[in-house]
Amino acid sequence: MSIKIIAVDMDGTFLTHDNQYDKERFLNQYAKMKEEGIRFVVASGNQYYQLRSFFPEIQKELTFIAENGAFIVDQDQELFVAKLEDADVQKVIAAINQYPSIKKIVCGKKSAYINESVDEDYFNRLNFYYPKLQRVKNFDHFDDTIFKVFLSCDENNFESILTELKESIGHIMTPVDCGHFGIDLIIPGINKAHGIQFLLDTWNTPEGEVIAFGDSGNDYEMLKMANYSFAMENAKPTIKEVADYTIASNDEGGVLEAIDWYFNKENMFK
Incomplete structure (x- = not known):
């Protein structure tokens, strides 16, 4: 061996x-x-x-x-x-926005990005996993190379959201279970x-x-x-x-x- x-x-x-x-x-x-x-x-x-x-x-x-x-x-x-095209980033964000309860982090080479409206406790908890994490007003544009999106779900909606996202945006980004009711959206392949x-x-x-x-x-x-x-x-x-x-x-x-x-x-x- x-x-x-x-x-x-x-x-x-x-x-x-x-x-x-x-x-x-x-x-x-x-x-x-x-x-x-x-x-x-x-x-x-x-x-x-x-x-x-x-x-x-x-x-x-x-x-x-x-x-x-x-x-x-x-x-x-x-x-x-890896790089996700800007137009595809916006298609993915639009699909995620159909689920208001989901918290999302858009991940890029320079930093990760989270909505400025999240509470301080949640921001600090995620900041451990993303030491470079910026608050943003919206997800309309990123001066960065975007290659992943992280979604935080809960036990009650995790399975249904995972299945539905595979159907709606699976051709753009592949949803995978990353543990603790989290979903990583990754570029296919x-x-x-x-x-x-x-x-x-x-x-x-x-x-x-x-x-x-x-x-x-x-x-x-x-x-x-x-x-x-x-x-x-x-x-x-x-x-x-x-x-x-x-x-x-x-x-x-x-x-x-x-x-x-x-x-x-x-x-x-x-």
Whole structure:
């Protein structure tokens, strides 16, 4: 078993419910990755500026597939940026506006954007996931490259809105479950699997050398394409079905445990 890429989702996978991880254990593992020429790839729907903040000691060494594959940065160098045309952005906004209860964040390369009318508590909560977050009066125009929209729903309307948006704007942006009753609208074909394939091509790495970990709908394609895919115990049923194996939950450090299995040459597939 030869591995060159270890790709991890963050929320619900690598991070515990309170956004922590065993840093000492991971940094020891990361040192071994470097020795063996393995690249650690952070693959998340979250903003790039938030993701790098979790790895202050090594953030300039890592590779980030941010915004579900729309923004890829390797060792502090921008490799790929997706773009949604302005006209399509407005079509998507119009469709979302049919649901007044939905709160939305429009995500771009420079920043993310939220309506100025949202209350301070909600803004501060989302500011954690989007460190670069601007209040705007409306969503009519953005001086930015837009590549994703995040929607915050609730348990009662999540499934119906997800289904309806797939029908109404699925040809423009693909709605995916990103956990906690959130929906990411992503550009068709732009996802975590596309990001990993882009890196494989860029690095001239054989396709059979990827381990991936995830828990939610936006991890589906990545787990499906990885050679060794792991769903967390807390993962959605559809994710457990597509993954090769189910491991301990994010709160039990399942990802780090599986990485130890690999380095210790234990029977990780028992």
